[in-house]
Amino acid sequence: GESVGLHLPTLSVQEGDNSIINCAYSNSASDYFIWYKQESGKGPQFIIDIRSNMDKRQGQRVTVLLNKTVKHLSLQIAATQPGDSAVYFCAETPDTDKLIFGTGTRLQVFP
């Protein structure tokens, strides 16, 4: 399948550890943010989202933190598993009709 992540920054973690993936977004007018997971050869899969009126949101094993002051977004994955290995993208909506992606981070999980 399509190979993603050849030129992307890589985060390597041991199975069972927590992972933190960071993202700097560009537009201060963005009010909605999404984290996606993309496996090789597949389309991006929604993980979790957050609106700008919140600074933290939790899902199952994942937490998204939003710092609007410094335009920073992070994704925390608890107890990382081999199945979490993928490329992770943050995305922002600078207006209601567009979704713009960040550059992505490849997560590698070692046993």
Add this chain to the structure above:
Amino acid sequence: SQTIHQWPATLVQPVGSPLSLECTVEGTSNPNLYWYRQAAGRGLQLLFYSVGIGQISSEVPQNLSASRPQDRQFILSSKKLLLSDSGFYLCAWSVRNYGYTFGSGTRLTVV
């Protein structure tokens, strides 16, 4: 529930040949529709988006065009493909700045 369909999954086309990729959405009305391209090892670049039938916005100048002949149909076209058009093409939909769900993608190789 909403579903999004893209086809074909893979395509190999010679330089100078035409292109037509189709995307359809089911289970929603008046969605925003999007075409993205992803080069190997890179992030997703927004190419076109549409907020309604016949309404197309282009994000980057290029050799491609898009059309929306029906509410839930979005087509990506080219009259003459270039080598640089190779990539992974992804369609997505959203409604009222929510959703942003992606199809499974088309891997296009121009030879």
